[in-house]
Amino acid sequence: MSGLADRPDGALVGVALPHESAARHATGTAIYTDDLAAGRADVLTAWPVQSEHAHALVTLDVAPALDVPGVVRVLTASDVPGENDAGAKHDEPLFPSEAMFHGHALAWVLGETAEAARLGAAAVNVAYEPLPSIVTIGEAIEAGSFQGIAPTVQRGDAASALGSAPHVFEGVCEINGQEHFYLETHASLAHVDPEGQVFVESSTQHPSETQEIVAHVLGVPNHRVTVQSLRLGGGFGGKEMQPHGFAAIAALGATLTGRAVRLRLTRTQDLTMTGKRHPFHAAWRAGFDADGRILALEATLTSDGGWCLDLSEPVLGRALCHVDNAYWIPDIVVHGRIAKTHKTSQTAFRGFGGPQGMFVIEDILGRVAPLLGIDPAVLRERNLYRPGQTTPYGQEVRHAERLHDAWARVRTEGRLDERRTEVEAFNSAHPDVKRGLAITPVKFGISFTFTAYNQAGALVHVYRDGSVLVNHGGTELGQGLHTKMLQVAATALGVRMSAVRLAPTRTDKVPNTSATAASSGADLNGAAVKHACDQIRERLVPVAADLLGVAAEDVRFEGGKVSGPDPDGTSLGFDELVEAAYARRVQLFAAGFYRTEGLGWEPGTMQGTPFKYFAYGVAASEVEVDGFTGATRLRRVDIVHDVGDSLSPIIDLGQVEGGFLQGVGWLVLEELRWDETDGPGRGRLLTQSASTYKLPSLGELPDELNVHFLERATEDGAVYGSKAVGEPPLMLAFSVREAIREAVGAFGPRGHSVELGSPATPEAVFWAVEAARGAGDADRDASAERSDRRAETAAGAPDRLADAGLAAARRSPRAEH
Numbered sequence: 001m002s003g004l005a006d007r008p009d010g011a012l013v014g015v016a017l018p019h020e021s022a023a024r025h026a027t028g029t030a031i032y033t034d035d036l037a038a039g040r041a042d043v044l045t046a047w048p049v050q051s052e053h054a055h056a057l058v059t060l061d062v063a064p065a066l067d068v069p070g071v072v073r074v075l076t077a078s079d080v081p082g083e084n085d086a087g088a089k090h091d092e093p094l095f096p097s098e099a100m101f102h103g104h105a106l107a108w109v110l111g112e113t114a115e116a117a118r119l120g121a122a123a124v125n126v127a128y129e130p131l132p133s134i135v136t137i138g139e140a141i142e143a144g145s146f147q148g149i150a151p152t153v154q155r156g157d158a159a160s161a162l163g164s165a166p167h168v169f170e171g172v173c174e175i176n177g178q179e180h181f182y183l184e185t186h187a188s189l190a191h192v193d194p195e196g197q198v199f200v201e202s203s204t205q206h207p208s209e210t211q212e213i214v215a216h217v218l219g220v221p222n223h224r225v226t227v228q229s230l231r232l233g234g235g236f237g238g239k240e241m242q243p244h245g246f247a248a249i250a251a252l253g254a255t256l257t258g259r260a261v262r263l264r265l266t267r268t269q270d271l272t273m274t275g276k277r278h279p280f281h282a283a284w285r286a287g288f289d290a291d292g293r294i295l296a297l298e299a300t301l302t303s304d305g306g307w308c309l310d311l312s313e314p315v316l317g318r319a320l321c322h323v324d325n326a327y328w329i330p331d332i333v334v335h336g337r338i339a340k341t342h343k344t345s346q347t348a349f350r351g352f353g354g355p356q357g358m359f360v361i362e363d364i365l366g367r368v369a370p371l372l373g374i375d376p377a378v379l380r381e382r383n384l385y386r387p388g389q390t391t392p393y394g395q396e397v398r399h400a401e402r403l404h405d406a407w408a409r410v411r412t413e414g415r416l417d418e419r420r421t422e423v424e425a426f427n428s429a430h431p432d433v434k435r436g437l438a439i440t441p442v443k444f445g446i447s448f449t450f451t452a453y454n455q456a457g458a459l460v461h462v463y464r465d466g467s468v469l470v471n472h473g474g475t476e477l478g479q480g481l482h483t484k485m486l487q488v489a490a491t492a493l494g495v496r497m498s499a500v501r502l503a504p505t506r507t508d509k510v511p512n513t514s515a516t517a518a519s520s521g522a523d524l525n526g527a528a529v530k531h532a533c534d535q536i537r538e539r540l541v542p543v544a545a546d547l548l549g550v551a552a553e554d555v556r557f558e559g560g561k562v563s564g565p566d567p568d569g570t571s572l573g574f575d576e577l578v579e580a581a582y583a584r585r586v587q588l589f590a591a592g593f594y595r596t597e598g599l600g601w602e603p604g605t606m607q608g609t610p611f612k613y614f615a616y617g618v619a620a621s622e623v624e625v626d627g628f629t630g631a632t633r634l635r636r637v638d639i640v641h642d643v644g645d646s647l648s649p650i651i652d653l654g655q656v657e658g659g660f661l662q663g664v665g666w667l668v669l670e671e672l673r674w675d676e677t678d679g680p681g682r683g684r685l686l687t688q689s690a691s692t693y694k695l696p697s698l699g700e701l702p703d704e705l706n707v708h709f710l711e712r713a714t715e716d717g718a719v720y721g722s723k724a725v726g727e728p729p730l731m732l733a734f735s736v737r738e739a740i741r742e743a744v745g746a747f748g749p750r751g752h753s754v755e756l757g758s759p760a761t762p763e764a765v766f767w768a769v770e771a772a773r774g775a776g777d778a779d780r781d782a783s784a785e786r787s788d789r790r791a792e793t794a795a796g797a798p799d800r801l802a803d804a805g806l807a808a809a810r811r812s813p814r815a816e817h
Contacts, residue, residue, distance in 0.1 A: 047117035051099035054683025070116025082219025086245030100307035103272035140339035156331035161296030165287025178277035184233025206515035213244035237348030275347030319353035414638035436743030445611030456524035466575025473513030480651035492533030494557025519724035532592025630766030644723030663733025665696035748772030
């Protein structure tokens with residue numbers, strides 16, 4: 001085991017502690033970006049002028065806005081001293097001359113109040129020259145409207161394997177998007193100090209990239225811009241790339257007016273202006289042997305990237321790397337492409353393409369299990385990865401046995417075999433209400449697929465009184481990263497939690513940071529914090545050894561005390577040791593750095609080792625479906641999830657529970673709808689508020705929820721043996737969708753393949769139930785018709801041959817579906 005994973009005696013990592021800001025969250029005293037504006041008397045408010053067309057050339061007349069009382073200035077492209085672009089790909093004009101989606105910000109009005117800015121924006125005259133627009137993935141595919149790269153993941157010869165497979169099925173699935181709906185909308189506050197430094201408070205998951213975008217818009221070096229992220233009221237990936245333009249608007253306004261500028265989107269603006277989870281379209285063919293083992297898969301995944309690239313390329317890449325989920329597929333070829341549509345530019349969302357890729361294989365297995373006559377749970381377990389096997393892109397699936405351990409534990413502790421019998425008995429007795437019970441696995445790769453992002457820095461100060469200040473490059477989204485970093489620092493230095501404080505994330509303290517994303521925040525920043533603390537501790541050891549009269553290797557740091565090998569012997573307070581070290585001119589601060597080892601990824605060939613490790617999990621869900629309404633009730637969920645050796649168990653438990661429920665929302669409730677008509681509202685988002693966009697709430701929690709962590713799961717090479725927990729739990733929700741599929745199937749005949757809409761809303765479930773009932777009616781009608789024919793021609797060979805031929809066709813080992 002590496003030193004990074006070792007835990008000392010008395011470690012504070014692994015202790016169940018509450019979130020470091022829990023009390024402030026609960027009492028409403030936690031401060032967020034826009035709250036800071038209230039303390040400034042000179043602040044201006046920015047308000048967008050939004051496009052009313054999905055695609056059009058635009059001409060602006062801003063003069064009327066300047067006549068509105070309280071309007072100070074209107075920002076347009078002519079005001080930009082640097083580059084008029086808000087994106088890392090240089091394809092996102094900050095002030096566009098061509099509106100690319102309904103709601104696109106064309107200009108920004110600065111006002112003394114929000115109301116003045118709003119009225120000023122309404123007064124701007126916009127002349128539109130409408131252009132053809134593409135709103136759906138289907139339209140983009142038909143028009144050949146694509147952008148960015150088109151990668152392929154391939155192993156073996158899928159075409160040949162499909163050609164010889166005993167059973168081949170094909171189909172299409174459409175995968176819905178999802179709105180982040182963080183509680184805090186996008187917000188920025190900028191001012192320029194007397195020395196000319198531009199200081200930006202931003203609700204951003206990627207302060208360093210926000211800094212870079214602001215700098216290139218203003219035409220200044222990065223060192224002239226400082227970005228601070230105090231805390232975020234949620235992000236889920238939606239604030240990884242998209243805050244940059246809003247921060248640039250605030251900074252530009254502050255630079256031009258000499259006054260502080262705040263920008264905070266209303267909920268409707270946030271919904272209509274910012275990106276979502278990428279919808280996907282997938283066409284596939286899959287081959288199986290007689291025992292249900294997957295032989296081959298051929299698929300094309302098309303994501304809806306929206307109007308510009310944003311993060312669509314790495315999202316697609318991760319989707320392709322997760323089509324296998326937890327299953328061995330010997331021969332496979334999966335093509336990917338990004339549709340360009342006239343909608344918001346879709347962006348990162350918890351899972352970052354992984355959920356969409358995994359959706360494909362889980363949908364395939366759920367659809368073909370009845371056709372193969374194999375229980376879906378058996379089909380899935382039979383295809384799980386085993387030790388020694390590799391992914392389609394060539395990475396070894398290390399610790400694959402943990403998948404089987406988690407699977408067995410869920411089956412045993414969840415009493416799945418017994419409950420399946422109970423479900424069958426219930427369904428036999430209830431014609432109009434059916435239950436389903438399904439179990440699904442998760443295998444999710446941890447690291448940025450852009451290898452350069454797998455690095456982090458930290459700055460740790462120890463003051464003469466023994467107190468500790470920690471700066472790191474990660475941002476706090478409510479996910480508990482700061483709590484974990486406090487535990488890491490306290491453990492590494494052997495001090496009490498009360499001795500350690502975290503400073504807000506700032507680009508002038510820790511530079512060139514990666515986004516807090518890819519579930520890697522604790523892995524990267526935790527290792528960097530530990531590295532900084534280890535340096536300080538190593539400098540303190542000789543001083544302690546001298547003062548205690550012991551060998552350096554016998555010095556122990558624990559609980560704020562420093563001692564020798566005998567815990568009851570002479571000891572020093574940590575503060576005493578620090579004061580003595582200061583007197584001896586020992587450096588008491590350190591910069592920590594960490595780079596993830598063992599990665600090697602070739603994005604051009606889509607081969608290599610993009611991930612440090614895989615996080616595993618298994619979930620079993622039981623649902624009840626009403627055949628009259630399609631309404632679904634989640635009765636029970638059992639989860640075993642792999643978090644390694646947890647850094648902070650309460651935090652990780654919350655992440656598993658919250659991620660799972662967010663996944664349920666994506667798969668079952670949340671439905672984004674856009675105006676696809678040719679009318680004047682074409683391209684407009686129709687689900688613009690909580691009244692039209694259904695979010696999961698307490699009512700969607702299962703009646704019984706059991707969450708356990710996988711035991712004996714230390715991850716060597718990760719900080720204190722822990723594993724990432726941010727994104728993987730979201731995919732545990734596939735068990736709910738598959739349970740719904742099984743409940744719906746119970747309304748029809750055995751062998752009926754259920755095609756379930758995405759999301760599986762009550763409406764979609766109702767129509768699936770109707771299809772299942774219809775399949776049962778069709779089978780009964782066909783049976784009755786054959787019986788009539790046999791009665792009419794009891795002695796006639798032609799009809800006997802016809803029936804024999806029909807039966808033979810049904811027994812055929814190869815059938816296209």
